[in-house]
Amino acid sequence: MRFDIPAMKPADRYKILASAITPRPIAWVTSQSAAGGRNAAPYSFFNFFGPDPATIVLGLMARPDGTLKDSDANILETGEFVVNLVCEADAQAMNLTCIDAPPDVDEITLAKLEVVASDRVAPPRIVTAPASFECRLLHRLTLSAAQTLMVAEVVMAHVADAYVLDEQRCHIDTGAMHLIARVHGAGVYLRSGDTFQMDRPVWKDVAGNPGK
Numbered sequence: 001m002r003f004d005i006p007a008m009k010p011a012d013r014y015k016i017l018a019s020a021i022t023p024r025p026i027a028w029v030t031s032q033s034a035a036g037g038r039n040a041a042p043y044s045f046f047n048f049f050g051p052d053p054a055t056i057v058l059g060l061m062a063r064p065d066g067t068l069k070d071s072d073a074n075i076l077e078t079g080e081f082v083v084n085l086v087c088e089a090d091a092q093a094m095n096l097t098c099i100d101a102p103p104d105v106d107e108i109t110l111a112k113l114e115v116v117a118s119d120r121v122a123p124p125r126i127v128t129a130p131a132s133f134e135c136r137l138l139h140r141l142t143l144s145a146a147q148t149l150m151v152a153e154v155v156m157a158h159v160a161d162a163y164v165l166d167e168q169r170c171h172i173d174t175g176a177m178h179l180i181a182r183v184h185g186a187g188v189y190l191r192s193g194d195t196f197q198m199d200r201p202v203w204k205d206v207a208g209n210p211g212k
């Protein structure tokens, strides 16, 4: 079946794309207004886009009434935020922070999150997150009245000691972090426990062994 995406309503485009492009990692974003009001919210239009500069991107949709979400407004004001990754143990707390609370509500307090000061940006990071990335905004792209993209540089990474296998070689025990990911529908998530390994092909091996 074909779906003529540009001809469809945005809500239907969302259903097709967000249900197919899965699993998506979740950025649990902590941010702060210029006046210091704290905020936490999950964003699964999120990924890592390359190491030089260390780039992450977030996709933020406006609220149904057209106003900016608090994370968007805070990042626009300050240019800073922290991406905290979400482990299974934090799933309920993460879910609570997606609540459609008014801007003056601090979801960090609401969800009883333990936070500590970041090193290079003003918003705090979440202590229970297996990894947190302090970010500075590089570009904010307004794609429409309904959608913005934040392109940001990671200026400091924190990985909980328990998951650092070899500090010198920068090896991390990804499986042990038990990260969750967003799948389809309103509330379906994936656990990250089922992996398999495949080595990358190397041309000289393949070319030297035609037919294999």
Ligand SMILES: Cc1cc2nc3c(=O)[nH]c(=O)nc-3n(C[C@H](O)[C@H](O)[C@H](O)COP(=O)(O)O)c2cc1C
Binding pocket: 026, 039, 040, 041, 042, 043, 044, 045, 046, 059, 060, 061, 062, 068, 069, 070, 071, 072, 094, 095, 097, 098, 099, 100, 101, 182
């Ligand atoms: C797992 C999860 C992922 C989400 N991903 C996004 C997203 O990528 N973009 C977005 O605009 N909203 C996303 N949301 C909805 C926001 O978290 C929600 O609108 C929240 O209230 C925004 O909070 P804020 O106004 O404090 O930033 C997601 C919600 C959940 C539970």
